[in-house]
Amino acid sequence: MPRRARLALKALVWAACLAPLSWLVYRFATDDLTANPISFVTNTLGDWTLRILLASLTMTPLRIVCGLAWPIALRRLLGLFAFFYVCLHFSVWIVLDFFFDWPRMWEDIVKRPYITLGMLGLLSLLPLALTSTRGWIKRLGARTWTRLHRLAYLAGVLGCLHFLWLAKVGRTDQYWHAATLALLLGVRVVDAGLRFARRRRRAASTVPA
Amino acid sequence: MLIRRAPRFTSNDVTDETLYWNRREWIAAAAATLALLPGEGAAAAPAGPPLKAARNEGLSLKEPPTKFDAATTYNNFYEFGVNKDDPARLAHTLRPRPWAVQVDGLVHTPKTFDVDELIRLHPPEERVYALRCVEAWSMVIPWIGFPLGALLRRVEPTGQAKYVEFTTLLDPNQFPAQRRGFFGFSSLDWPYVEGLRLDEAMHPLTLVTVGMYGQVLPNQNGAPLRVVVPWKYGFKSAKSIVRIRLVAEEPKTAWNKAAAQEYGFYSNVNPEVSHPRWSQATERRIGEFRRRPTLMFNGYADQVAHLYAGMNLKALY
Numbered sequence A: 001m002p003r004r005a006r007l008a009l010k011a012l013v014w015a016a017c018l019a020p021l022s023w024l025v026y027r028f029a030t031d032d033l034t035a036n037p038i039s040f041v042t043n044t045l046g047d048w049t050l051r052i053l054l055a056s057l058t059m060t061p062l063r064i065v066c067g068l069a070w071p072i073a074l075r076r077l078l079g080l081f082a083f084f085y086v087c088l089h090f091s092v093w094i095v096l097d098f099f100f101d102w103p104r105m106w107e108d109i110v111k112r113p114y115i116t117l118g119m120l121g122l123l124s125l126l127p128l129a130l131t132s133t134r135g136w137i138k139r140l141g142a143r144t145w146t147r148l149h150r151l152a153y154l155a156g157v158l159g160c161l162h163f164l165w166l167a168k169v170g171r172t173d174q175y176w177h178a179a180t181l182a183l184l185l186g187v188r189v190v191d192a193g194l195r196f197a198r199r200r201r202r203a204a205s206t207v208p209a
Numbered sequence B: 001m002l003i004r005r006a007p008r009f010t011s012n013d014v015t016d017e018t019l020y021w022n023r024r025e026w027i028a029a030a031a032a033t034l035a036l037l038p039g040e041g042a043a044a045a046p047a048g049p050p051l052k053a054a055r056n057e058g059l060s061l062k063e064p065p066t067k068f069d070a071a072t073t074y075n076n077f078y079e080f081g082v083n084k085d086d087p088a089r090l091a092h093t094l095r096p097r098p099w100a101v102q103v104d105g106l107v108h109t110p111k112t113f114d115v116d117e118l119i120r121l122h123p124p125e126e127r128v129y130a131l132r133c134v135e136a137w138s139m140v141i142p143w144i145g146f147p148l149g150a151l152l153r154r155v156e157p158t159g160q161a162k163y164v165e166f167t168t169l170l171d172p173n174q175f176p177a178q179r180r181g182f183f184g185f186s187s188l189d190w191p192y193v194e195g196l197r198l199d200e201a202m203h204p205l206t207l208v209t210v211g212m213y214g215q216v217l218p219n220q221n222g223a224p225l226r227v228v229v230p231w232k233y234g235f236k237s238a239k240s241i242v243r244i245r246l247v248a249e250e251p252k253t254a255w256n257k258a259a260a261q262e263y264g265f266y267s268n269v270n271p272e273v274s275h276p277r278w279s280q281a282t283e284r285r286i287g288e289f290r291r292r293p294t295l296m297f298n299g300y301a302d303q304v305a306h307l308y309a310g311m312n313l314k315a316l317y
Helices: A003-029 A037-056 A059-066 A072-097 A102-111 A113-130 A134-140 A142-148 A151-166 A173-206 B017-036 B068-073 B086-093 B115-121 B148-155 B198-202 B254-258 B301-308
Strands: B100-105 B111-114 B125-132 B137-147 B163-168 B193-197 B207-212 B226-228 B241-247 B282-285
Touching: A003 A037, A003 A072, A037 A072, A037 A151, A037 A173, A059 A072, A059 A173, A072 A113, A102 A113, A113 A151, A134 A142, A151 A173, B068 B137, B100 B115, B100 B148, B111 B115, B115 B207, B137 B148, B148 B198, B148 B207, B148 B241, B163 B198, B193 B198, B198 B301
Parallel strands: B100 B241, B137 B282
Antiparallel strands: B100 B111, B125 B137, B137 B207, B163 B193, B163 B241, B207 B226
């Protein structure tokens, strides 16, 4: 893919990922954050964390299923934006929701499974964000780095469980998110299975009977 | 020496009363003008017809009410949808007049009332109550209504009557979210049913509500007639009621059927009994920044605690 097209694509991802935040800022400026702004902002940031994380997990399946190479170039950018949104989500919870009431927050992290899972999800994204640079790929070696970055799957699972667990009865968004994640991970499992079978067949055919 | 204190007075005393009561017409006229402008309208809550009622000071909170806009745009009313803005957005689909309420079951004189007839029979008064949602937010609302007990006495419950069951209108044409979604999905099992023990229903705080903020009850708040039970979580206060039935057994209520471990029959506001997934110790009063502690029975412990004497409130949540 030409350099210029790739830059355009990245610019598009930047614009798309900043849109939800701009929309929140706009609604803040026009005093339109609903009657319960803190809850609304927390939920919106959480929603977009999960959506962008799922988008980043869609890039590899696009290559597997459609044979496209360009989505891989967007994976890191999307992953970092997911991390950016989860940090905002978490900060709003600390600052606006609980206003640094550490004992009560700690109580919630330990006592409420959905918050425990959310915290673990955030923690599993942290090493990925830190080692997202080319330098770190070199330092860790491609193999180790790839393995480490499978934590993204765990983050996806934890994010979806966090949402499933906190959602009130009667809502459906949480199921759609979980189904999307299951599909995305399913593609990888099937692909890995097929590759494994192919390797075995090749190995069998080279070994004389 | 004689010291005269300045008399306390409110804006009511200085404003001519007819002007005071006409203010909503001015607001309505202004809103109607605004509604003609492009881009306005749907989101703005229309000012409804005024409903006059004197405030019952003894049963009213002294705190300032939540903003009218917040109370009419931030609602849980699953018949319109699961999002907080769905009720305000879709409320126009509900037709609150004419409206009949059937009062029957274990009573000596069952009767079906027209809502306006009910209001004529029971002159409403204003009461400023705290409203605590199970989702840990709260509001202060000047409701207008009359005690449910007065209506129940009118139909004379029999000795077997132990509970009161409220049923909300079932009509997918007026309540869009009562239609089934993907895979036959429905957020709750319609119609919405709520219930109280007879002594809770007869308690003077339990209000049949037909208005708020000096006007007829807006559709998104449960028009034309709902109950308000201020010491219980908001979902216990059934909206848009078409039937009040006296029964011998504990009614099967909507949220209890949907998630029994989370929403008990009693659902009294209790800071010490957590929702299984979140704490009920604090709440956010809409319009305030910091959380405030939640009070036992939502601050009505003095009036209602005796109803639950000897009961294990952790087991009977």
